[in-house]
Amino acid sequence: MPTLYEHISSNKRKSILLISIFFIVIGFLGYTFGLYFGDAFIGLAFAIIFSTIMTLISVYSGDKMILSMSSAVPADRKKYPNLVNTVEGLAIASGIQTPKIYVIDDRAINAFATGRDPQHASVTITTGAIERLKRDELEGVIAHELSHIRNYDIRMMMLVVVLVGVIALLSDLFLRSMFYGRGKRSSGKGGGMIGVIIILIGLVLAILAPLIAQLIKLAVSRQREFLADADGTLLSRNPSGLTNALRKIRDDKEPLVEAANKATAHLFIENPLRTFRGKINSLFSTHPDINDRIKRLESL
Amino acid sequence: MVALLAWAIVGVLALIILSIVLTFNSLIMLKNRVNNAWSQIDVQLKRRYDLIPNLVNSVKGYMKHEKGVLTEVTKMRTQLVNGSMSQKAKASDVISNALKTIFAVSERYPKLQASENFKMLQEELAGTESKIAFARQFYNDNVMSLNNKIQQFPSNIIANMLNFKEREFFKSAEEEKKSVKVEF
Numbered sequence: 001m002p003t004l005y006e007h008i009s010s011n012k013r014k015s016i017l018l019i020s021i022f023f024i025v026i027g028f029l030g031y032t033f034g035l036y037f038g039d040a041f042i043g044l045a046f047a048i049i050f051s052t053i054m055t056l057i058s059v060y061s062g063d064k065m066i067l068s069m070s071s072a073v074p075a076d077r078k079k080y081p082n083l084v085n086t087v088e089g090l091a092i093a094s095g096i097q098t099p100k101i102y103v104i105d106d107r108a109i110n111a112f113a114t115g116r117d118p119q120h121a122s123v124t125i126t127t128g129a130i131e132r133l134k135r136d137e138l139e140g141v142i143a144h145e146l147s148h149i150r151n152y153d154i155r156m157m158m159l160v161v162v163l164v165g166v167i168a169l170l171s172d173l174f175l176r177s178m179f180y181g182r183g184k185r186s187s188g189k190g191g192g193m194i195g196v197i198i199i200l201i202g203l204v205l206a207i208l209a210p211l212i213a214q215l216i217k218l219a220v221s222r223q224r225e226f227l228a229d230a231d232g233t234l235l236s237r238n239p240s241g242l243t244n245a246l247r248k249i250r251d252d253k254e255p256l257v258e259a260a261n262k263a264t265a266h267l268f269i270e271n272p273l274r275t276f277r278g279k280i281n282s283l284f285s286t287h288p289d290i291n292d293r294i295k296r297l298e299s300l
Numbered sequence: 301m302v303a304l305l306a307w308a309i310v311g312v313l314a315l316i317i318l319s320i321v322l323t324f325n326s327l328i329m330l331k332n333r334v335n336n337a338w339s340q341i342d343v344q345l346k347r348r349y350d351l352i353p354n355l356v357n358s359v360k361g362y363m364k365h366e367k368g369v370l371t372e373v374t375k376m377r378t379q380l381v382n383g384s385m386s387q388k389a390k391a392s393d394v395i396s397n398a399l400k401t402i403f404a405v406s407e408r409y410p411k412l413q414a415s416e417n418f419k420m421l422q423e424e425l426a427g428t429e430s431k432i433a434f435a436r437q438f439y440n441d442n443v444m445s446l447n448n449k450i451q452q453f454p455s456n457i458i459a460n461m462l463n464f465k466e467r468e469f470f471k472s473a474e475e476e477k478k479s480v481k482v483e484f
Contacts, residue, residue, distance in 0.1 A: 081420070085427030092340050093434035095333075139430075237437065 008151055015156045018220070022163040025209055026051045029170045032202025035195055036178070051166045058162040059155065063114040063122060066267065070112075070259045072102035072124045083130055086139055087123060087146075094146050094235050099123050108257045109133060109249050112267035113145040114154050121149040126257060133245055140242030144232035144269055151231065153224045157266060160220055164213040171206040178203065215283060221266045222288045229293055233300055243297045246270065250290045323458045330446040334467055337439035341470060344432045345380045345388060348395065351428065352377045355421050359402060362409045366402070373398045389471050392432060399425060436470050443467045 026047050034043015077084045084101060091098040099115065100122040109129040115121030123145045129138065148154055233239045249255060249270050257272035265273050266286040356370055363370060372394070379391035403422060406412050413419075447466045450459040 081423045081427070085423065085430070089427065089431040089434045092344075092431055093438050095337070095438055 011151050011153075011156075015152065015159070018156075018216070019159055019163065022160070022167065022213065023048070023051065025205070025213070026163065026166055026170060029167070029174060029202060029205060029209065032198055032205070033170065033174050033177075036174075036199055036202070047170060051163060054162050054166055055159060058158050059116045062158045062162075063116065063120070063154075066114050066264055067102060067122065067124065069261070070104055070124065070257075070264060072104050072259075075101040075103045075125075080130060082135065083125060083138070086135070086142055090139065090143050090146050090235060094143075094150050096121075096146065096150050099146070099149060101125075103127055103130070104257065104259055106257050106259065108255050108272065109141075109245070109252060110255075110257050110260075110272050111141050111145055111269045112264070113148045114158070114267060115149065116155050116158070117152065118149050121154060123149070129245075133248065136236075136238055136241035137245035137248065138241075139236050140232065140238065140240075141245050141269055143236040144228045144242060147228040147231035147235060148224065151224075151227065153228065157221065157224065160217050161263070161266070164210075164217045167213045168210040171210045174202065174206040217266075218284060218286055221286050225269075225287055226293070226296065229297055230300065233297065239297050239300045243294055246290055246294050246297070250294070319454075320458055323455045324462065327446075327449060327455070327459055327462070327464050330442065330449055331464065334439065334442045334446050337435065337442045338470075340435040341432065341439055344428055344435050345392060348392075348425070348428045348432065349377055349380045351421065351425055352395070355399075355402070355425065358415065358418050358421060359406060359412060362412045363402070363405060366405050369398050369401050369405075373402070385468055385470060396429060396432075399429065440469050440471075443469055 027044055030047020031040050031044045033047070034040040037043065075083055080101075080103065083103075087101050088098050096118040099113070099118075102122055102124040104110075104124055104126045106126040107128040108126055109132055111123065111125045111129055113121060113123045123142065125138075125141070129141060133141065229242060232242055236242070255270070255272070257268065260268060260272035262273070265271055268287075270290060271285065271287045352373055356374060360370060376391045376394050376398070379387050380395070381388075383391070406418070406422075446464075449455050450464050450466050
């Protein structure tokens with residue numbers, strides 16, 4: 001499919017744009033923070049170095065942290081031959097290397113993918129999904145996860161989550177120190193009016209940036225879910241598999257994954273922390289409304 | 301004026317060479333992708349070739365009345381690894397149908413169904429079956445990309461000049477005539 005390969009490169013371009021915007025915001029926060037304390041460039045350098053280190057850590061070991069946080073264990077081929085065969089088959093269909101396969105011991109039906117690129121990726125499935133989904137439903141769920149891997153959504157989401165965290169941290173630091181007023185007045189150092197204005201802009205940014213960054217993260221997460229639904233269907237050539245799996249998750253009496261938390265919720269195929277049903281597609285949710293997803297799949 | 305004209309010619313030539321290089325590289329990439337996709341199919345066909353004797357051995361004690369289907373599977377098996385692409389595709393289709401029959405019939409024999417070895421074989425063969433289908437899908441998608449590039453203008457000029465050949469889709473001769481065929 002030539003369109004799929006084009007689609008991946010457009011996804012990469014968008015990711016680079018978004019990450020650059022986040023870095024600019026972080027740099028600006030650092031700059032004003034530094035200006036307030038006397039040296040703008042030390043602040044800038046600190047913010048950039050700090051966020052770069054955080055980014056590198058998350059890209060290279062984020063997946064291991066996520067897997068151990070979710071108490072996922074490697075899947076045994078003898079114990080789950082059906083799962084292993086399904087993942088291998090779909091990996092062939094999508095032209096990526098077979099990812100590592102992990103299992104979470106939980107009754108709920110859920111799954112997620114993580115890693116930094118298709119060569120270093122893993123999919124994780126709950127035992128509930130393995131036991132309660134039919135072969136074509138499991139295939140639909142895994143095809144969705146492999147689409148996240150092939151589209152580089154896994155890396156993108158990891159970066160976005162970390163940078164949103166860095167923005168929140170820096171803003172918080174900035175606001176707290178302003179509040180306690182420990183800063184040296186920089187206006188004497190030739191900053192003058194311009195310095196004051198920059199600090200004011202920084203203040204506004206420090207208040208708004210965490211919220212906006214959070215909303216961007218959620219919007220990106222929801223959009224990626226829709227995309228992975230569509231691409232996954234293209235991969236398994238069977239829309240009813242994923243549709244029926246989503247219906248089963250929707251109608252499940254115990255949809256909560258115990259090992260999931262707020263930091264990992266966006267990774268799963270459906271929000272593992274959902275507490276009530278029939279929620280409208282909210283600005284503050286990690287996943288699109290499940291009924292909406294089913295409806296879109298039915299129209300394919 | 302002359303210098304300007306000369307530069308313009310150089311510019312156009314450079315552009316043409318650049319586009320030839322880019323087209324050539326993308327043709328090579330597509331060709332390699334097709335070859336890689338084909339080797340994925342081949343691996344799975346070979347795997348199936350290896351699994352079939354085990355299956356036949358484990359069921360032949362039970363299936364006295366269904367000898368026909370077993371001999372057919374054994375006969376077609378060699379064509380999975382020898383022969384042209386369309387022969388392989390045909391053998392693969394015939395075997396898929398025969399396996400379906402074998403597994404359907406096996407439900408009449410609870411003892412066979414209970415055997416761990418048979419269960420393992422059934423899962424492995426079902427897995428191989430779906431892997432063949434997926435590998436075939438991936439291969440045919442890639443063949444279509446390559447063939448499009450070879451046929452479309454202007455890449456067709458370069459493809460013809462450099463002797464790139466269109467590739468064959470992985471399907472049997474019968475499939476090409478009628479795409480849907482149900483057989484029992």
